[in-house]
Amino acid sequence: MSPSGIAEHAVEVLSARERQRFLDHHPNSVALAARARQALFGGVPMHWMSDWSTPVPLFVERAQGARFFDVDGHDYVDFCLGDTGSMFGHSPAPVAAALREQAGNGLTSMLPGEDAVVCGELLAARFGLPFWQVATTATDANRFVLRWARAITGRKVILVFDGCYHGTVDEAMVRARDGHTVHRPGLIGQARNLTQHSRVVPFNDLAALEAALAPGDVAAVLCEPALTNIGMVLPEPGFMARLRELTRQAGTLLIIDETHTISTGPGGCTRAWNLEPDFLTLGKPIAGGVPCAVYGCSAAMAQAMQLARQHASELSHGHGHSGMGTTLSANALAMHCMRANLEQVMTPGAYEHMLWLAARLAEGFRTLIARHDLAWSVTELGARCEFQFCSTPPRNGAEAEAAFHDSLQMALHLYLINRGILITPFHNMTLCCPDTSAGDVDRLLAALDAALTELLAIPGAREG
Template structure:
């Protein structure tokens, strides 16, 4: 229902306007000759407009670029800044730890870590926690522990899942056959040697793979996110838990993105019972932080295996993991910012955002849909919303996505660059949400004219 010629003309117009209004960002990008890909990390080249905006400063739910333009930030660091940019309790805790007390990386534990472990247990249920700096490492280290515990070699993932850059997770189903995800850079081995894959919401497919008896753990997001939000069908997650127990396989819930579902992520919101929980990004309030939590049974059993080196060079851990600065930031975030009350506010704002998008879709009779996961909202170019990762990937439309992203950016609104995701922070306002509806409606109206 989209005129492709009109879409391409509008996209070219918006890109030209973006270039004209952002000369300082464009120049900064041109001068970055000694950065691989001209950016600090190559994924920063995922931009709808040809070059990235450069950050000047950010506070709360607002970002300002080098050219002085202010943006409502619904990206929020792809959840890393879900607490808002530089929330006051976190900046105070970081100042106290780094400036006043000192000792950010002294390789000594702090009592903040004890508090954080207890709070994560309250929220997610599993009882013993260890720290990392990224969710990728939290997932990687949990996988190693579970392989050691079971003696089984393979890990099962959902097709088009997202667990950071964990090698084993870059597996998808194509025409019903497992294979490496397109673009997988320098895979150390054929991913089918380390992993199995099943579609999300497909219990029959999951059981077929578990029946091989070689799967140490199912690592999954309770709802798929980075391929677009894919929500569980009734009974699906209960079925996953029953099947993993029946086949002697551990269940890992990666809550890094699904933390948006509530104070205890989807695990807490939906009463789930995983054996392991991994989480990163948002818990540090903008400071790199991550964690993985183990059931008491796993923690006690792993501790009895004599030939595992959990202290030195056994492949689990890192010098900066659990550093005093990251843990102090995590405590401040959980204790004072991403609280139970804050999540109620964030979820209400997300509902308002979703309702606004749906009004625009309905007004134009578009075959699009809106999915919401607590404080996280996404609009999809399919109706009904996709029920599997593969279906979600097939519903993507790169040109249409780019048009909406650059149109919004030219009018002071940022979405997550990888997809049409909007995230609410504790300080996002109703006015910012309503402004998005207004600009989104204008973008669609011009497309449909």
């Protein structure tokens, strides 16, 4: 029996119907897909762009606010928002103005400007960590922080939670299986044995966490405050506070990755839940959609980093390379856009609107689930929420994964796309931005209601 309680044959009936509908109504996307296959590997500029539920990629013409338009003239309400990259809407007006302002004033120079100083001040005030550095992606920020953590502690092992998301950092490309750390399925070209210096424990499992820290060899715990990429999983009461206590007792640093959980509020979960990390990383939305990422640290870590630099310099007789930074990191364009985003877009007022709408959407999901008598649940985290194919919200990555019904998820997503609504692929997560309206939320709920009504009307759709 499927975890969703929906029979596979019914899912396939709905999927076949929706695939044909997409092909019939998107001739320009179909034509571009055929053309793209001659020049782009897999017909897309990044291979995962072909993993959506559509039979061919959906080609976008333009986007603004909470909407985008495809090459066939259809408009969509966007609840995916670049999987957080456009968390504050597509092309926010202050960021668009910043792009225009900086365009004629230099894009990159490997030198700082006043924007960098202002951004550092704004980040320190927002998150409570006094010192900041800038990278290009959250993956870069996490890689750099892990180097600092190992240099500071003299340890090599990094601990992550099963099902976590930290971009494409090698140390996080692992899973827990039967109590053992193993490589994440699907890795391509992996040469180094990641399990030598990575350790995985289930989220919300304090006993497993304490045991994993006990050997005293863990440099850092790299942690999302809530899992967001295997289905949303929230921390149980007291878990994050105890995590901080255990890491301090073990001499292990705590790195909080807020790349997705910044949806919680202007200072992310770090400020909302008083997490007190040693380092904080944040990418995707920080510059309003322009590639940029940051990492912050406590005063104690800044001092330890300086000592680590001095030690490395002495060993290399003043020469060498830290393994951190790229020439485009902290470029002038990104810094100007980040400043505009922090000052004018990521405001308390924007969050108030986003959180209110997300709560409205979550309640609507619960109403639909009850109306259709489905054993599903809903998880909320600030401006994002998700319906999941399990009766109670999962407490760890394994439970979230066990609730997957991939074909059903893709069928529902395709149904919504065909009605002008986009939600995050790979699971059923939604995100509200400052430009999302109550009408947009109601439109999503009405379309999902229609999808479930059609699906459950197929003979034999309900299992059991």
